[in-house]
Amino acid sequence: MSVGTQWKILGEEFTTGIDEQSPVFVCEANFEREHCTIDVLKLTESLFGFSFWPDDWDDLGIEMWFHQERIVVDTSATQPLVDADPDLDMGPLAPGVFFIDLTALGAGSSEFMDAVSGSSTPDLREMAESLPAALTTIEQTSTDPPTFVGTTTSARLIEALGGDAEADALCEVAPLGMPSLRDLILARNNFNGLDELIAQFYETNTAEVVVELDDRGLLSVLWTKEDFSGLFSIIAEYWSLNTELSEQERQEAQEAIELFESAEFIVATRVAYESDADLEVPLPPPTAEDRTEEWREFFPECG
Structure with a gap:
């Protein structure tokens, strides 16, 4: 998915065209699991028409792996945000590799389970x-x-x-x-x-x-x-x-x-969209950090 925007505010115009070669979101899925990457740098630049970030920042992404029983999230690449502002509270998205136990979430609410585990493909x-x-x-x-x-x-x-x-x-x-x-x-x-x-x-x-x-x-x-x-x-x-x-x-x-x-x-x-019957989706990295409870509180708060 590539994104382009046009802003006009106080007489100033900011425009970003759709860059097909530099997508904001990339997801790949087979019958076993789904892997998605979000380019945070490209996303903010595409949405607002200019970059917020230092020129030497070239990698600020979030990776997610979806499986039937858990979501694994890698936010390690967001560490520069914390380094630049030690007081920044990123909550459940703090830099690291962690998992969300979908079985535990679903035990409390099937509606909640449907909301967080739906496929983007x-x-x-x-x-x-x-x-x-x-x-x-x-x-x-x-x-x-x-x-x-x-x-x-x-x-x-x-x-x-x-x-x-x-x-x-x-x-x-x-x-x-x-x-x-x-x-x-x-x-x-x-x-x-x-x-x-x-x-x-x-x-x-x-x-x-x-x-x-x-x-x-x-x-x-x-x-x-x-x-x-x-x-x-x-x-x-x-x-x-x-x-x-x-x-x-x-x-x-x-x-x-x-x-x-x-x-x-x-x-x-x-x-x-590209269809590939032989697509192999990469395995998530190993992690023992469980942020299920943090996300249980976060999801309802953000709507």
């Missing part, structure tokens, strides 16, 4: 059918390769990809960086309708979609483009109606509203 034949079915407008623009262009809503697109629109909406709005917003999102008792406002936005927001199939009728490439600028107005409305803010928080909120209310934020993605 769904069946490609099913996807080739679910994606066109989710489009509200559709046109076949090519037969070689079979290509469909259309529009849908952000919510319908997320669900066609096997996700949960409400959960995804909350996760995507969390890192927008408005003062105190992150704390309010993490404190689920303080939502005061924010989740409903965001869900309504996703129900109506337009997503442009291009679906390419291969010669076997499997999903090959998925392009999407979505304008998330409307989220800022929703956040501004939420702040203006919230009665639980302190005076300092209200002042921070007003400054953030003035900064972001006229902002534009467009996200484009390209996801390429």
Whole structure:
């Protein structure tokens, strides 16, 4: 998956194109396990249009291995973040190699188990059918390769990809960086309708979609483009109606509203799927560090 964005804020524009040769996410899966790598440097650069990091940082990634009974996570490459700021609290994502016991999590809640163990690599034949079915407008623009262009809503697109629109909406709005917003999102008792406002936005927001199939009728490439600028107005409305803010928080909120209310934020993605019956997914590194309880507390807090 490669990501490109376009920001326009206070008259300044920051744009990053989609770099097909430098993906943000790479996942590989077979019947035994799944391995995913997240390039944190590339992700932040793609989302915000510029790099936050020192020029000599060239490796800041997170690796995850999914198996039926456990998730193994390697966050060792994030050590430079801690070295640069010893007071930084990364919580359950602190540098190291650890595992999350899915059996222990599932014993307490089957819903919770489903949320944390879902695969990011769904069946490609099913996807080739679910994606066109989710489009509200559709046109076949090519037969070689079979290509469909259309529009849908952000919510319908997320669900066609096997996700949960409400959960995804909350996760995507969390890192927008408005003062105190992150704390309010993490404190689920303080939502005061924010989740409903965001869900309504996703129900109506337009997503442009291009679906390419291969010669076997499997999903090959998925392009999407979505304008998330409307989220800022929703956040501004939420702040203006919230009665639980302190005076300092209200002042921070007003400054953030003035900064972001006229902002534009467009996200484009390209996801390429390759089928390989002989794919061998690498084994996870050995680890005895169990962070199951830390993640049991973290997952509900982050929505």
